[in-house]
Amino acid sequence: MKALRVAVGIAAAVAWSLPVLAASDPPPGAASCSGCHSPGATGTSSISRLYGRDAGDIVTAMAGFRDGSLPATVMNRIAKGFSDDESRAIAAWLAAQK
């Protein structure tokens, strides 16, 4: 009985802490994206949604914005502020968001 209580306690603690970690852990820069890129349905927005997008696509786009091979209005200026590693971390986090 005591063991069960402990197990339930641990399970509850894990269940409790998981969403906290998922939500509180955006890598540096990632939380700023939703200023323009809607986390929800984009509705009338012309700016693409990034949550749930393929991480590889985001990394490729960021690299293209950075080296100028992908035309952009503002993302070229923003992408230059992030390294490949940072872009990968941001992309992985965005891809994991629902």
Place this chain on the structure above:
Amino acid sequence: MGISHRMSRREFCGAGAATATALTFPLAFPLPAFAQSSARVVVIGGGFGGASCARALWQIDPKLQVTLVEPNRTFTSCPFSNNVIAGLRSIEKQQFGYDKIAASGVTVVPQAATTINATARTVGLADGTSLAYDRLVLSPGVDLRFDALQGYDEAAAAKMPHAWKAGEQTLLLRKQLEAMDDGGLVVIAAPANPFRCPPGPYERACLIAHYLKTKKPRSKLLILDAKDTFSKQRLFQNAWKELYPGMIEWISLSQGGKVNAVDPATNTLITDFGNHTAQVANVIPPQQAGRIAEIAGATDKTGWCAIDPVTFESRSAPNIHVIGDACLAGAMPKSAFSANAQAKACASAIATLISGGSPAAPKLINTCYSLAAPDYGISVAGVYQPKNGLLADVEGAGGVSPADAPRDFRVREADYAQSWFATITAEVFG
């Protein structure tokens, strides 16, 4: 949780006791979630910074007790309010309520915060009650300095609107422009740095000129500036020439543009080099952090709030964080986008601090769109990170829209400006 719910004195003392117990034996509980569960964060100011921060805190950890203190039931957005002044948009499209925020689990208290006891960690409210906090976030925006320009006080603002806080003032300036005869002179007085929305006065000049060109084409617009350079300057000046030739004149500081005094009785703006009498005078005075920041002991001699660039904690008031226009954010401009980005970084840092961790250095983005005409957008962007105790530009990133871009580029940026507004207001208030 609801808009009007507020803990009674007894209730919050009880909550305080629970926290004290948790904090007395932190090592007895290996799970940081326990300490988080009873931590109280109070956010003062329900604009782009404060409302974003309250929401982000609750999203990061729904067990946090997050309270948003904001006396106004309706928020009126400054971004896009220049469109209202130009008759391109209704004020209703600028207005947002707090119902969704309250429904999401944040306690919204429709009161003004009047006092802060940083030792006892309590916020006193206008109705005489108080709120206890473990961490306090101040996002009070700006106060207009009615002591800075001789003759420009609150009464003068009813004659010579600033329209730098959206709402009645926005509508007053709109009404004056509508009432003005064709051939009238509109004067905008722009302040020295730093101030809320650095490109704002120049976007306003564009959109007012758009209205004048359409309805009152013999009119002129004069900008009297307390600066020699301004945000997106070349782009704005090119747009003035291209879209409103001969209509807008800019007088810089060194050309005698600084307004030292005003006379509301005659609608006159007084500079070292002469007087300008306007049919419509839009006086944007110098600004400082909202008053509650000073009450909290978070302002320095500049009237703004120095902060730690990782946590946004005040340099002078422990456990009090300052975000948005009120803080000195280094290279980051005082914009709604900045406030929203800072709010989310600050919320992460607070959640980490409450759970006993060390917040990681954030990286922040700002993007500000301005409209030179409804279908002519320009932007400035930046990426920022902590460096030498300040938020500094990441070198090689950021900058303004290209000067030689084709017109369809400006059309797209105007479209993105609209999309940005829809997205950010949905994230903050929707």
